[in-house]
Amino acid sequence: MKEFVEYVARALVDNPDRVQVMETERSGALVLELSVDPSDFGKVIGKQGRVCSAIRALLSCAAGKLGRRVVLNILEPPDGRRAAGEDVAPHEEPAPQA
Numbered sequence: 001m002k003e004f005v006e007y008v009a010r011a012l013v014d015n016p017d018r019v020q021v022m023e024t025e026r027s028g029a030l031v032l033e034l035s036v037d038p039s040d041f042g043k044v045i046g047k048q049g050r051v052c053s054a055i056r057a058l059l060s061c062a063a064g065k066l067g068r069r070v071v072l073n074i075l076e077p078p079d080g081r082r083a084a085g086e087d088v089a090p091h092e093e094p095a096p097q098a
Contacts, residue, residue, distance in 0.1 A: 018037035020034075029068075034074045
C-alpha cells in the first residue's frame with residue numbers, strides 16, 4: 001500500500017524526490033502519512049479534495065481485497081504554506097471500506 005501511494009503521488013507532483021510516505025499501525029488500521037513539497041501540496045489534494053478522495057477510494061479497494069482498513073493522512077506543509085485560493089478537504093479521513 002505504501003508503494004502504491006508513493007507511485008501515485010510521484011506521478012502527480014513536480015518534485016517527486018520530495019515525496020515521503022510513513023506507514024504505521026493504529027487501532028487495527030494501517031495509517032499512511034503522505035508528505036510532499038509545499039509547492040506540490042495542492043496537486044495531491046486537488047480542487048475540493050477530489051484527487052485525495054480518488055487516491056483514498058483506490059486504497060480502499062486494495063485494502064478490501066486484503067481484508068484491511070487503511071487511513072491516508074496528507075500532511076500539511078510545516079509552514080502551512082499552500083497555493084492561494086486552495087480549497088482543502090479534511091486531512092485525516094478514513095478510506096471508505098469496500
